[in-house]
Amino acid sequence: xxxxxxxxxxxxxxxxxxxxxxxxxxxxxxxxxxxxxxxxxxxxxxxxxxxxxxxxxxxxxxxxxxxxxxxxxxxxxxxx
Numbered sequence: 001x002x003x004x005x006x007x008x009x010x011x012x013x014x015x016x017x018x019x020x021x022x023x024x025x026x027x028x029x030x031x032x033x034x035x036x037x038x039x040x041x042x043x044x045x046x047x048x049x050x051x052x053x054x055x056x057x058x059x060x061x062x063x064x065x066x067x068x069x070x071x072x073x074x075x076x077x078x079x080x
Contacts, residue, residue: 013040 003011013023021042023029030048032039041047058064 001014003014005011018024023042028043030039030041030043032041032048032051058068
């Protein structure tokens with residue numbers, strides 16, 4: 001499904017999706033960047049809250065994505 005972004009960043013969520021998720025004009029949606037995509041979920045999600053806390057803590061401790069990926073690779077190699 002494709003939709004076009006308008007002047008102020010607005011998009012139209014197709015009616016069948018709005019209806020199936022019981023979304024109305026005043027529904028609150030959580031907007032999260034996931035890689036090169038955007039995830040819209042009804043009402044703020046727990047994922048968003050937890051990921052914001054994680055990012056804040058990681059930044060404060062100097063932990064980067066590269067560090068995490070290197071450690072993950074080491075752990076996977078050690079377990080195999």
